[in-house]
Amino acid sequence: MGSDIGCGMTLWETTSPLRKFRLGSAARKLQGLDAPWSGDGEEALKEAGLPPELASPALGTIGGGNHFVEFQRIETVEHETRFAVLGLRRDRVWMMVHSGSRGLGQAVLQAHRQPEISHGIPADSPEAAAYLAEHDAALGWAIVNRQIIARRFCESLGIDGRSVLDICHNSVTPHQGGWLHRKGAAPADRGLVTIPGSRGDFSYLVEPIVDDADKALHSLAHGAGRKWSRKDAHARLSRRFNVADMQRTALGSHVICEDRRLIFEEAPDAYKDIGMVIADLEELPDPCHCQASPSSQLQDEGGMSEVILHITAGKGPKECQWVVAQLARAFAKEAKGMGLECEALDGLEDLPASTLLRIEGEAASAFAAKRIGSNQWIGTSPFRPRHKRRNWFVGVALAPEPDAIIALKNEDIDYQAMRASGPGGQHVNKTDSAVRATHRPTGLVATAQEQRSQHANRRLARMKLAILLEERHGQANDGARRSQWQAHQNLERGNPIRVYSGDKFVLKE
Numbered sequence: 001m002g003s004d005i006g007c008g009m010t011l012w013e014t015t016s017p018l019r020k021f022r023l024g025s026a027a028r029k030l031q032g033l034d035a036p037w038s039g040d041g042e043e044a045l046k047e048a049g050l051p052p053e054l055a056s057p058a059l060g061t062i063g064g065g066n067h068f069v070e071f072q073r074i075e076t077v078e079h080e081t082r083f084a085v086l087g088l089r090r091d092r093v094w095m096m097v098h099s100g101s102r103g104l105g106q107a108v109l110q111a112h113r114q115p116e117i118s119h120g121i122p123a124d125s126p127e128a129a130a131y132l133a134e135h136d137a138a139l140g141w142a143i144v145n146r147q148i149i150a151r152r153f154c155e156s157l158g159i160d161g162r163s164v165l166d167i168c169h170n171s172v173t174p175h176q177g178g179w180l181h182r183k184g185a186a187p188a189d190r191g192l193v194t195i196p197g198s199r200g201d202f203s204y205l206v207e208p209i210v211d212d213a214d215k216a217l218h219s220l221a222h223g224a225g226r227k228w229s230r231k232d233a234h235a236r237l238s239r240r241f242n243v244a245d246m247q248r249t250a251l252g253s254h255v256i257c258e259d260r261r262l263i264f265e266e267a268p269d270a271y272k273d274i275g276m277v278i279a280d281l282e283e284l285p286d287p288c289h290c291q292a293s294p295s296s297q298l299q300d301e302g303g304m305s306e307v308i309l310h311i312t313a314g315k316g317p318k319e320c321q322w323v324v325a326q327l328a329r330a331f332a333k334e335a336k337g338m339g340l341e342c343e344a345l346d347g348l349e350d351l352p353a354s355t356l357l358r359i360e361g362e363a364a365s366a367f368a369a370k371r372i373g374s375n376q377w378i379g380t381s382p383f384r385p386r387h388k389r390r391n392w393f394v395g396v397a398l399a400p401e402p403d404a405i406i407a408l409k410n411e412d413i414d415y416q417a418m419r420a421s422g423p424g425g426q427h428v429n430k431t432d433s434a435v436r437a438t439h440r441p442t443g444l445v446a447t448a449q450e451q452r453s454q455h456a457n458r459r460l461a462r463m464k465l466a467i468l469l470e471e472r473h474g475q476a477n478d479g480a481r482r483s484q485w486q487a488h489q490n491l492e493r494g495n496p497i498r499v500y501s502g503d504k505f506v507l508k509e
Contacts, residue, residue, distance in 0.1 A: 006142025
């Protein structure tokens with residue numbers, strides 16, 4: 001059945017509340033976990049009823065290829081009643097582990113490889129019994145491996161958790177007097193199934209319907225599936241992006257991968273659209289209980305989803321600055337239509353070179369994912385009517401989380417309270433609520449006065465410093481890169497993610 005016997009997924013509900021999970025802090029703690037596990041492998045295998053001599057340095061490690069650990073949050077729940085009956089919690093951080101039997105499966109394959117592969121092994125032979133015994137041991141080994149991996153990651157973050165499911169999608173199983181070989185197919189006869197998308201897309205938790213399940217051999221898709229080979233993905237993407245670009249996704253998640261080739265090979269672009277896979281399954285239908293996203297930008301005190309979008313004209317002309325303001329207003333209207341809260345953290349009265357929008361609500365990450373990238377406005381310049389240019393581009397990206405910017409240490413920032421100026425209502429001009437933040441090592445300065453409290457303006461000023469530092473870091477690393485958004489603009493100018501047109505800024509479908 002191949003070398004990756006027992007490869008599968010485990011899904012854990014951790015004890016970490018969403019509102020206390022800090023992405024930047026977690027990313028710094030999740031380092032060095034590819035190193036061998038320091039625990040007692042023989043004892044762990046013995047407790048699982050497996051031969052202790054199968055212990056190896058690979059036990060408790062993820063491995064290469066498309067194997068991963070991902071921290072997630074519940075984005076939407078489709079069947080609230082069933083979700084509650086299952087005792088699942090949407091206010092917790094979730095963890096998905098994808099790994100297998102590592103080198104053990106390869107050893108089993110080599111030990112039983114036939115000279116002529118088309119002949120196989122007779123099912124009633126001693127050789128088949130020996131193979132199945134080793135197959136089952138490798139499958140059990142893989143389950144223990146995923147448990148240890150999950151424990152290691154929880155311990156690194158100082159949290160605990162429980163396994164909600166563990167499924168294997170590479171195995172041989174007795175079935176109706178024969179043998180069912182699942183190679184990249186999730187079992188649909190063992191309860192809940194998790195179906196992951198790429199690292200830049202959603203994952204799904206589904207419950208298969210038992211009736212008539214044998215029409216599909218009691219099996220489901222186990223993931224999105226590759227669109228490009230690893231070689232093609234590296235060739236296509238390494239010419240256009242650098243490693244830093246690959247470390248953030250459209251949903252705002254952070255990618256930790258020390259293998260500079262693998263981070264391109266497993267990029268979201270290399271995979272099919274998981275939404276299409278789920279849509280096909282729902283037509284069968286299989287109840288989809290919830291949709292989860294990779295750990296994303298921020299969480300407010302109430303635990304709701306929150307993302308902050310950075311809309312910028314870069315060094316574009318004032319027409320692009322006008323588009324920044326119009327796009328911010330368009331996003332606010334679109335967010336309201338989806339039942340989301342939207343707040344401009346910067347003023348839009350003048351022609352802003354950039355602005356920050358805070359989006360709050362359960363679908364905030366999904367809203368942001370469909371708008372991140374190059375956005376285009378087609379229209380006549382409001383300032384130069386005779387100008388021939390009619391295509392104007394601005395960039396949209398997730399604002400960096402200050403904690404994730406290593407160079408931005410709070411002890412290096414001087415905060416100064418000051419009286420807010422300009423329009424802003426009866427409150428803003430009567431208190432020293434505005435804040436000026438100065439980053440001493442670089443001399444960069446950011447001010448914030450749009451929020452009602454000094455605490456909120458202090459947080460906003462720090463975020464603005466993070467943006468300035470990230471742009472400076474991009475300039476220092478690569479003279480051809482002016483800033484993160486401009487790299488996206490240069491790459492995607494011919495393929496904008498959204499296009500608006502005309503004086504009324506109408507979205508083109």
